[in-house]
Amino acid sequence: MLLETQALTKRYGDFTALDALDMRIDQGEVFGLLGPNGAGKSTALRLILGFLKPTSGSSSIAGHDSWTDGVRARKKIAYLPGELRLYENMTGRQLLDFLSGLRGRPVRTDLQKIATHFDIDIDAPLATMSSGMKRKVALLLVLDPYADLIIMDEPTNTLDPTMREILLDEVRQARKRGQAVFFSSHVMSEVEAVCDRVGVIRKGKLVFSEKMNALRTGRQVKIKLPSDGPVSELDGLNLVWRRERFLHLEYSGSLENLMEWIARVAPEDFSVEPMGLEGIYRKFHGEPQ
Amino acid sequence: MTKTLVFKILRDLRLVLFVTTTLLCLFQVFWAKIMERIIAQLAPFFHGMAGYSGIDISDMEKVVFDGPGKLMRTFIGGDSVDLNNAMDMFSVGYIHPLVQTILCIWAIGRAAGALAGEIDRGTMELLLSQPVGRGAVIVAHLIVDLITIPIICLSLWLGSAIGCTLVAPLTLKDYDNMIQPMKPLQIELGVAGLQFKVRDISVGKSPPKIEAGKGKLELRPMDFGGAMLAVASLLFSITGVTMAISAFGRFRFRVLGISVFLVLIMFLTNVIGQVWEPFSILRPFTIFYYYQPQPLILGKPWMVTFAEWNSGKPLVHVPFLLVLFGLGGFGYLIAGRIFSQRDIPAPI
Numbered sequence: 001m002l003l004e005t006q007a008l009t010k011r012y013g014d015f016t017a018l019d020a021l022d023m024r025i026d027q028g029e030v031f032g033l034l035g036p037n038g039a040g041k042s043t044a045l046r047l048i049l050g051f052l053k054p055t056s057g058s059s060s061i062a063g064h065d066s067w068t069d070g071v072r073a074r075k076k077i078a079y080l081p082g083e084l085r086l087y088e089n090m091t092g093r094q095l096l097d098f099l100s101g102l103r104g105r106p107v108r109t110d111l112q113k114i115a116t117h118f119d120i121d122i123d124a125p126l127a128t129m130s131s132g133m134k135r136k137v138a139l140l141l142v143l144d145p146y147a148d149l150i151i152m153d154e155p156t157n158t159l160d161p162t163m164r165e166i167l168l169d170e171v172r173q174a175r176k177r178g179q180a181v182f183f184s185s186h187v188m189s190e191v192e193a194v195c196d197r198v199g200v201i202r203k204g205k206l207v208f209s210e211k212m213n214a215l216r217t218g219r220q221v222k223i224k225l226p227s228d229g230p231v232s233e234l235d236g237l238n239l240v241w242r243r244e245r246f247l248h249l250e251y252s253g254s255l256e257n258l259m260e261w262i263a264r265v266a267p268e269d270f271s272v273e274p275m276g277l278e279g280i281y282r283k284f285h286g287e288p289q
Numbered sequence: 290m291t292k293t294l295v296f297k298i299l300r301d302l303r304l305v306l307f308v309t310t311t312l313l314c315l316f317q318v319f320w321a322k323i324m325e326r327i328i329a330q331l332a333p334f335f336h337g338m339a340g341y342s343g344i345d346i347s348d349m350e351k352v353v354f355d356g357p358g359k360l361m362r363t364f365i366g367g368d369s370v371d372l373n374n375a376m377d378m379f380s381v382g383y384i385h386p387l388v389q390t391i392l393c394i395w396a397i398g399r400a401a402g403a404l405a406g407e408i409d410r411g412t413m414e415l416l417l418s419q420p421v422g423r424g425a426v427i428v429a430h431l432i433v434d435l436i437t438i439p440i441i442c443l444s445l446w447l448g449s450a451i452g453c454t455l456v457a458p459l460t461l462k463d464y465d466n467m468i469q470p471m472k473p474l475q476i477e478l479g480v481a482g483l484q485f486k487v488r489d490i491s492v493g494k495s496p497p498k499i500e501a502g503k504g505k506l507e508l509r510p511m512d513f514g515g516a517m518l519a520v521a522s523l524l525f526s527i528t529g530v531t532m533a534i535s536a537f538g539r540f541r542f543r544v545l546g547i548s549v550f551l552v553l554i555m556f557l558t559n560v561i562g563q564v565w566e567p568f569s570i571l572r573p574f575t576i577f578y579y580y581q582p583q584p585l586i587l588g589k590p591w592m593v594t595f596a597e598w599n600s601g602k603p604l605v606h607v608p609f610l611l612v613l614f615g616l617g618g619f620g621y622l623i624a625g626r627i628f629s630q631r632d633i634p635a636p637i
Contacts (some may be wrong), residue, residue, distance in 0.1 A: 102416075
């Protein structure tokens with residue numbers, strides 16, 4: 001177990017920013033945390049990084065408590081903040097040298113190669129770079145092959161589509177190297193694309209956590225019945241909502257059984273789609289962003 | 290790790306440090322030139338004027354430093370400073386309000402930016418996402434103080450040494466052509482049968498002749514080295530206090546504002562306490578009460594006596610350096626305690 005939180009809670013007076021978060025991330029796993037602004041994603045990450053003192057509960061990385069043994073815990077982590085602020089009086093290379101120095105190891109040998117791949121001039125002063133370029137410099141830091149856990153808070157913010165693809169590819173490479181990746185996002189497509197597991201956070205509570213494989217096998221079924229009467233039941237089929245003759249259902253099971261059930265119901269119209277994240281997200285947060 | 294952080298902080302400070310040390314050094318050189326003019330030219334001139342007018346020079350000083358002039362006397366170190374002694378007057382360069390202002394700006398600006406400034410800019414998050422302990426951040430700033438404060442002190446001393454070299458040997462300008470020591474006179478005036486007698490007018494002594502660079506004109510640049518301890522203690526105390534305030538803060542300018550207000554209040558309290566007796570009991574609560582470079586330069590005791598609390602009689606002897614260094618150390622301890630326990634807010 002690389003990352004583990006136990007009833008991790010953060011309160012500000014009467015306001016509960018994070019409520020008893022229990023989660024685990026294993027080595028080589030990519031975990032995506034979804035939720036709208038203010039749901040508690042960043043609070044969770046900041047507690048895990050030891051920036052915030054938990055009101056109760058705990059978080060540990062490779063057995064090191066994030067708050068009481070933060071230095072050892074952060075040795076295992078590379079972090080990309082959501083609101084990126086760099087030392088503007090440095091060049092990209094100076095920043096990388098400085099942060100590598102803090103970690104007590106030399107700058108990665110393939111730095112120039114990766115910089116070229118990212119299309120950035122790391123010898124340019126950070127003050128002259130655009131926010132997207134600065135984010136690329138920060139990604140150079142974060143995609144650290146020595147870190148056991150890469151934590152990214154909305155990593156694709158300000159990145160162009162090409163760079164977004166490169167980043168997602170780098171995340172896959174990290175997983176191949178056995179690194180764990182934990183990132184928060186608003187963008188469901190990128191979470192779907194790379195995550196092994198996904199969690200949905202709502203008002204500070206982790207309301208859903210599931211493996212992506214399970215989500216990929218699930219189906220959303222929308223049907224329009226010929227009449228208002230009751231419908232027969234089927235194992236694995238759950239009603240999400242019903243408005244008169246319109247039904248929205250979720251199904252987990254064999255497609256053959258589902259087709260037989262639809263034939264029995266004889267709807268006026270129907271659609272079957274992979275469950276994906278959209279349905280999950282809508283379930284907890286209404287329409288996706 | 291701490292070394293990397295120390296080098297980074299020094300790198301960030303290098304320009305401000307250069308400007309600060311240059312200003313302080315130049316001021317001391319400039320001050321030496323001003324003092325040369327006062328001691329070697331103006332003082333003999335006033336002595337001559339006093340002698341010519343038949344006024345005792347000490348009476349002249351009383352008039353000049355009476356009332357609002359007392360404030361001026363306070364700024365130059367009080368009654369213990371001999372206005373005709375070169376070392377006494379050169380030592381004023383270490384308590385000059387401009388020097389104290391520059392020292393305070395350095396100390397407050399640096400410490401306010403150290404913690405609250407990094408949080409304000411959002412770079413503290415970047416720093417603490419590395420395997421850097423919060424205590425290590427405080428220690429790094431303490432090490433930076435231990436490096437920069439001696440550099441600032443040395444710049445002051447260097448300025449004094451250069452200034453002394455430029456003006457040495459101090460030679461009194463000769464105003465003998467103006468001074469006509471009067472011989473004892475006896476004047477008898479008679480008007481309308483009344484007789485007035487004015488006799489034994491023996492004032493008008495010219496100042497004693499002093500050999501160039503000797504006696505009260507002697508300059509001993511090495512003696513200014515002692516003042517460096519006082520300057521260091523002032524810088525360290527203000528840095529420590531500001532660091533403690535910074536550890537609580539989130540916005541650099543708010544910490545700057547609070548610290549400047551606090552230091553300004555202490556400075557004014559100390560000055561007013563010296564010119565207005567009822568206010569003097571507040572002086573020991575200020576940092577500036579304990580900032581006394583002149584005794585260190587002039588070889589006087591390094592003690593404060595808290596006589597202000599005991600009707601002018603010494604109450605207890607406490608080394609002023611100990612108070613200031615202790616206060617700075619205490620400030621750092623508070624900063625370490627607070628900073629290691631607080632939340633680091635997300636940048637706005």
